[in-house]
Amino acid sequence: MAAALVLNQPDWLAEMHYTLAEAVGRVGSKWLALIPEAARILTYEDGQPAATET
Structure with missing residues (x-):
């Protein structure tokens, strides 16, 4: 669930x-606070989001 949010x-x-x-509520405030930083880490230097498998 956190991965889907990130x-x-x-x-x-x-x-x-x-x-x-529901997902935001379920991951809780501690994990929710980490999501923006995790998303930034997974962004390439050129600003394009990291590729994800679908």
């Missing part, structure tokens, strides 16, 4: 039968 994959959340709001 990688901005709402379709993954839907496949798990969660809404965005």
Whole structure:
């Protein structure tokens, strides 16, 4: 669930039968606070998001 939030994959959340709001609540505030930094780390230097498998 956290990976879906970090990688901005709402379709993954839907496949798990969660809404965005439910996922945010489920990961909790400590994990939620880490998501922006994790997303930045997974971004290439040229600003393009890291490739994800679909």
